[in-house]
Amino acid sequence: TAHGKAAEHVEEALPVSPTVQLKILCGASRDGWHDFDEEFLRYSSHFEPDEDAPGGDDLMMAIFTSGSTGKPKGVMISHRAMLNFVHFIRYRWKLTENSRIACHSNFSFDASVEDLYPALTVGGCVFIVPEKERHDVFEMRKFISDNGINGGCYTTLFGQLLSDKR
Numbered sequence: 544t545a546h547g548k549a550a551e552h553v554e555e556a557l558p559v560s561p562t563v564q565l566k567i568l569c570g571a572s573r574d575g576w577h578d579f580d581e582e583f584l585r586y587s588s589h590f591e592p593d594e595d596a597p598g599g600d601d602l603m604m605a606i607f608t609s610g611s612t613g614k615p616k617g618v619m620i621s622h623r624a625m626l627n628f629v630h631f632i633r634y635r636w637k638l639t640e641n642s643r644i645a646c647h648s649n650f651s652f653d654a655s656v657e658d659l660y661p662a663l664t665v666g667g668c669v670f671i672v673p674e675k676e677r678h679d680v681f682e683m684r685k686f687i688s689d690n691g692i693n694g695g696c697y698t699t700l701f702g703q704l705l706s707d708k709r
Contacts, residue, residue, distance in 0.1 A: 567627075579627070598622045606653040625660070632661035636694055642667030645687060645695035647677060657696045680704040 553566060566576045597603070603622045607615050632638070638661055646658035646669050662669050670690050676682040683705060686692070697705060 582630070608653065625656075628656075629661045629664055632657055633665055636661065638662055638665045638667055638694070640666035641693075643691050643693050644669050645672050645690075645692045646670065647672045647683070647695055647697050647701070649677075654696055662694070 567579050567582055572578060600621045600623055602619055603625045604620050605617050606620060607617050636642070638644075642662050642665065644658050644662040644667060646655055648655040648658060659669055670686075670692060672683070672686060676686040680701070683701075687695075687705075
């Protein structure tokens with residue numbers, strides 16, 4: 544973002560962050576950074592949306608969260624924000640058409656978005672985890688193995704249990 548010191552913090556972190564390959568700035572320009580609007584056009588240029596097709600700052604979805612307050616509140620997510628998120632996850636997870644992602648989160652939980660859209664936009668496969676496997680670490684390990692799963696988002700505790708091979 545052009546506001547605040549986010550770009551400066553990123554620059555300070557670069558010496559200890561060797562995996563950073565692309566820096567995108569929204570609403571300003573900075574040497575060595577890509578412009579968000581140009582990146583948006585480059586990645587979406589092969590689509591020919593209708594004149595009235597939603598996009599940009601149009602609302603894509605509303606999510607409800609209680610955050611740390613315990614009081615539910617709605618958060619509006621624009622198409623532009625979702626596209627930015629999808630590109631970030633695609634890059635961070637190095638997703639390809641060979642990605643086989645387990646969607647472990649319930650669809651009412653906003654984390655399911657992290658499993659669904661990024662993988663599908665690169666031609667990967669998304670496996671919706673059945674209810675039985677979602678709650679049993681041994682069944683989930685079998686589901687991962689049987690389906691050749693190579694990615695997915697899990698709660699911290701469930702991820703720790705999955706990685707503990709005991």
